[in-house]
Amino acid sequence: MQTTTAPAATEAAEGPAKYGVFRLAYDVANEDPALTRNWKKTVHIAVTGASGQISNHLLFMLASGEVFGRDQPVALQLLGSQRSREALEGVAMELEDSLYPLLREVSIGIDPREIFKGADYALMVGAQPRGPGMERADLLDLNGRIFKDQGQALNDVASPDVKVLVVGNPCNTNALIAMENAPRIPRKNFHALTRLDENRAKCQLALKSGKFYTNVNRVAIWGNHSTTQVPDFVNARIGGRPAIDVIGDMKWFRNEFTPTVAQRGGALIKKWGRSSAASTAVSVADAIRALVTPTAPGDCFSSGVITDGNPYGIPDGLIFSMPCRSTGDGNYEICDDFIIDDWLRSKINASVDELVKEKECVGHLIGTPNPVCRITKDDEDTWLPGEN
Numbered sequence: 001m002q003t004t005t006a007p008a009a010t011e012a013a014e015g016p017a018k019y020g021v022f023r024l025a026y027d028v029a030n031e032d033p034a035l036t037r038n039w040k041k042t043v044h045i046a047v048t049g050a051s052g053q054i055s056n057h058l059l060f061m062l063a064s065g066e067v068f069g070r071d072q073p074v075a076l077q078l079l080g081s082q083r084s085r086e087a088l089e090g091v092a093m094e095l096e097d098s099l100y101p102l103l104r105e106v107s108i109g110i111d112p113r114e115i116f117k118g119a120d121y122a123l124m125v126g127a128q129p130r131g132p133g134m135e136r137a138d139l140l141d142l143n144g145r146i147f148k149d150q151g152q153a154l155n156d157v158a159s160p161d162v163k164v165l166v167v168g169n170p171c172n173t174n175a176l177i178a179m180e181n182a183p184r185i186p187r188k189n190f191h192a193l194t195r196l197d198e199n200r201a202k203c204q205l206a207l208k209s210g211k212f213y214t215n216v217n218r219v220a221i222w223g224n225h226s227t228t229q230v231p232d233f234v235n236a237r238i239g240g241r242p243a244i245d246v247i248g249d250m251k252w253f254r255n256e257f258t259p260t261v262a263q264r265g266g267a268l269i270k271k272w273g274r275s276s277a278a279s280t281a282v283s284v285a286d287a288i289r290a291l292v293t294p295t296a297p298g299d300c301f302s303s304g305v306i307t308d309g310n311p312y313g314i315p316d317g318l319i320f321s322m323p324c325r326s327t328g329d330g331n332y333e334i335c336d337d338f339i340i341d342d343w344l345r346s347k348i349n350a351s352v353d354e355l356v357k358e359k360e361c362v363g364h365l366i367g368t369p370n371p372v373c374r375i376t377k378d379d380e381d382t383w384l385p386g387e388n
């Protein structure tokens with residue numbers, strides 16, 4: 001049986017106006033059946049911060065088919081800020097010139113209510129950078145306002161089952177704000193990106209053990225995407241054996257592994273003066289692929305997800321990175337068989353405390369009665385080096 005995208009005229013009614021060459025009417029049924037025979041219905045992907053550094057890699061991965069599959073046509077709905085309007089058009093022109101067969105539609109704009117229309121996925125990369133001397137509490141508020149507005153827009157116009165992945169920092173709390181402002185969308189559908197941290201942790205385990213990273217699995221990141229993150233070596237495996245046994249150096253695990261993972265972005269920026277946009281984009285692709293392909297038995301992927309009803313005693317109501325698995329249908333469940341030893345528990349508790357404080361500071365954006373912010377300028381700066 002042949003499955004094709006609906007003709008353009010039908011889809012245009014649901015989404016934002018299309019850009020350039022993508023305005024042309026097409027009917028996939030008239031195209032080379034060798035290429036299009038098994039194509040699925042077009043998936044609509046909204047990307048914010050679309051003219052930024054991360055998106056400059058990510059959009060081309062999405063359009064090429066390497067994220068959603070070679071049988072999956074995509075529509076890209078690109079949101080920028082007022083300042084990046086022109087740049088957005090440049091991005092759309094580059095996408096036009098790339099002639100990706102699977103890229104069926106591109107639309108650009110600066111109004112989330114327009115751009116999020118009918119989105120099946122929302123990849124929220126855009127955020128304001130931290131200005132000179134800006135306190136954490138100020139940045140939480142500045143970006144929180146953006147995510148409140150964008151959460152409400154998702155609620156109003158996106159697909160009711162839209163899957164949302166927040167990349168823009170502080171990503172856990174931004175995801176929480178978007179979620180709390182989108183009551184129509186299942187809370188489970190909101191993710192904060194911690195896959196880059198997982199990938200960095202796997203790389204360090206590979207380097208230390210001398211085994212290539214394809215042998216490393218079951219690596220969870222717990223907590224916040226900040227320096228309080230907890231890369232989990234207790235449950236990690238290398239070549240099917242516990243990483244602790246393979247490496248046999250508990251001092252390294254406890255004193256070096258976590259800071260090396262957390263400071264990787266800073267180390268990289270020192271070498272070539274740019275932030276890690278390409279590997280972040282790769283990790284976004286990995287995070288989406290983890291939802292649309294089944295997780296291998298015994299393995300997991302890390303994602304910042306809602307803690308409601310989690311099996312590890314982490315308080316409800318936080319977006320907290322935990323080990324997850326998926327059957328490949330876009331949904332996930334939290335793995336329930338990870339061992340939490342005393343060391344892990346104390347580190348997880350510290351990340352919980354930080355996220356509770358962040359949540360208090362954005363209480364005015366999520367409807368908390370009489371919110372009080374306890375983050376002060378004297379608190380330790382837990383922002384990850386190398387991320388703006």
Ligand SMILES: NC(=O)c1ccc[n+]([C@@H]2O[C@H](COP(=O)([O-])OP(=O)(O)OC[C@H]3O[C@@H](n4cnc5c(N)ncnc54)[C@H](O)[C@@H]3O)[C@@H](O)[C@H]2O)c1
Pocket residue numbers: 048049050051052053054055079080081083084125126127128129146166167168169171192193194195196197225275276277280387388
């Ligand atoms: N979670 C992670 O693992 C991770 C890793 C790296 C970077 N980040 C974060 O990702 C974000 C983007 O990084 P980048 O390097 O692409 O930054 P960038 O500055 O190159 O791009 C950000 C883009 O967002 C746009 N933008 C700002 N406000 C917007 C809004 N309200 N709506 C839509 N677009 C808006 C800006 O115009 C800019 O083009 C930053 O917040 C960064 O800290 C997260």
